[in-house]
Amino acid sequence: MSTHLHTLYDGPIIDAHQHFWDLGANHYPWLAPDTLVPHRYGDYSRIKHDYLPADYLRDAAGHDVIGSVYVEAEWTPDDPLGETAYVSQLAATTGRPNAMVAQAWLDHDNIQSLLAGQARFALVRSVRHKPGDPDASGRTLMSNTRWRDGYSQLARHGLHFDLQAPWRQLAEAARLAGDFPDTLLIVNHAGVPGDRSSATLAGWSSALEALANCPNVVVKVSGLGQAGKPWSVEANEPVLHTLNRTFGADRLMFGSNFPVDELFGSLDMLIGGFKQLVSGWPPSEQRAFFHGTAARVYRPSGLTEPKTRNAS
Template sequence: MSNADELRRRFLESGSDDDLPIADPHQHFFDIERNYYPWLADEPVQNFRYGNYDAIRRSFLPGDYFRAAGHHKIVKTVLIEGEWNPADPLGELRWVESLQREHGFPHAMSAQAWLDREDVDTVLDAYGRHPLVRGIRHKPTAVARADHADDFVAPGSMRDRTWRDGYAKLRDHRLLFELQVFWWHFNEAAELARDFPETQIVINHTGLPADRSDEGLKGWRNALDVVAREPNVHLKISGICIPGQRWNIEANGRIVRTAIDVFGAQRCSFASNYPVDGVVDRMTDIFDGFKAIAAPYSIADRLALFHDNAVRIYAM
């Protein structure tokens, strides 16, 4: 019996967080000395949604990840592409493959691809044949909420014909799609899910509910309601840090509970988004927060949210 199986058995008996296995479905590794990540390496630094990110402009490798995880029992992880040099998307796969051979992590990967580029067939073919790759991420073109309209379409967006032609190829390669886009684009996401029902969509970072005003959260909740109607959409609860604040249950509990209320515990997964969320807080505190918010849920639901759903979605 593997360590994950043993922890799972113990947790089902005890319900104790001390026994809870975690499959982290959204984490990153970086080696900035060996590899080129434009957003981490280029100057001048552009502020990111959490503000200044100088603190994470450094290498972050498996040893760093497990030190950050502390007392939490991480048994499997999914590495999400780290905005590696876009001129060489397959280079990141080769590097991650070497990490996996040496450390046993990650257990799966969602790799970089550009669905509207001429190399899409070559790149997706390589990913589809590789045992580590489960999906791809290509952030579609998006706009600020004030600039968005119901009929929005732009090059590289989810309604762009060339982009959609690339997206259609994911089915034949049995690759899922990591969707990272603002929640006001979720009508477009729902259309995408309906038009390509055989392709699994995994929404990144809870739909980016950065506006915590009542009006902002109402819009976010309504957008979740729309996209959750599509059965081939799964939600990762992560990336909900607030700039300038430590991760805290009071601020994030409403976000987590709403997400689970809309999607259900069988269609959500908790994720660290580490080291990126390290701009704001420690990984131990983030997972402690998730565990505290999830405490009222059943043992089966907690196991699904922290482990089983990610293992199923990413075939780990």
């Protein structure tokens, strides 16, 4: 039985999942003024404002966030390289982000040239293409031959794949991971557990077990909000317990999902809440969760120096 005392993590943090957007300069269809698309958080109107590195650094000021990973923000899909160029310029001028998950629709005709183009950018480590709703047979794009052909090209370009899909699609994701063992599959938002009912958590936990058997799968613990409910440590305790039991801290990494999760409170509240959630883990596991796994997976560049702390 573990005898570790509960201690709040006080070391360096790499935020493995965040976004920036300048709504006046660039086009994100879902963030247009008169648009509301179906979203698992419900009405997201309050995040339709510019969010840039200066805003993020202000919001994170109470914590030692030394770097971050930008995740594609559903920029207009006719210009995916434009988003990458824009984000690369942000990084060059502000020091954030320090790695990037780029947009790449894997079933497009030009996918080979697009992946080559994305891989040429120094920041890009991974790509994302949400596989969408299942068809009548219960399958998503993850089972589509053309999409999988695109997926098969990732390894040769040295790219990972970031998967955002609800937990009911994780069995399909496990097959994908097994079929392409040379590609690291990064599960976004903890596999989107949804509500916290016992039935949902049991189904989600079972789905995670199959994924955990694939050594080329890691999980981002991000986006754990629930529509119409406040974010709380209590609601997420069973989620963190299951993730650590199933994957272990070396395959888990913290992500803020800011500014989207601003719908539930401040970044300070969110990071502080996660520090509470893992406070019973051994110090080495806390460091893996907040720093080590993301450093290994995303190889962020240009990190700021961690704050100097007294030895204890």
